[in-house]
Amino acid sequence: MSEADTNALIERYIAAFNAGDSEGMLACLTEDVAHDLNEGGREIGKDKFRWFNGMMSKHYHETLADVVIMVGQGGTRAAAEFTVHGKYLATAEGLPEANGQRYTLPAGIFFDIDDGKISRVTTYYNLAEWTAQVSKG
Template identity: 60%
Template sequence: MTMHSTPAEATRALIEAYYAAFNEGRPQGMLDLLSEDVAHDINQGQREAGRAAFAAFLDHMNVSYRERLTDIVVFASADGRRAAAEFVVHGEYLKTDAGLPEARGQRYVLPAGAFFDVRDGKIARVTNYYNLQDWTAQVGG
């Protein structure tokens, strides 16, 4: 990270780097920005804890989906401890995910958002939100 004049600017840069790594297909780049005990709240699912669980989640996602994010806007609290992002997911459904419609390479465009806790310059929580019913309708479920 480069030097930033405020905690909010440093946090915005951290979240922007996280999404840049996502869009560049660099899961290790994403993992390097997470705390060892990161909490991950999966959309309409459970909370997972730890970088290893997050790595397994990314591996699974990269098999079933190909996604790119656009229109990313990052907000950060003045103290840099909390952040939020809003973006549009452009994806392709590659491999059927358990409990979801059959994958046939369907494409989707989905507005989404995320909330973050930041501790000691690392992402300590990621909470993702999107409309699962919208996604299901787009892939023909």
């Protein structure tokens, strides 16, 4: 896959995220996608990714802004750095109580690309900073 094609794939994935289009995100993924959760484990497969997206949309409304996509030579690896603008909608287990708090965080995702689809999604953000922001309000 060319670097330009990989860049376009990541753009589609992020556009689907921002549109709240879980199926659009899933269309960008391999069946056996590896999903590395921030400060968590690894889940394998589209079904687990679909479940994760459903859980996330129940608890959070987020959009990604100031997106910068970086693609490695050969197009098999990529990264996106961005700012998350979010609203905490419903209390997630083990986290502070939700009451509509807004938050803004820098974050990033690393991607592996295989056969024209994303085969790994690894997300990083500062959970302590997120917790501090939602605990204030």
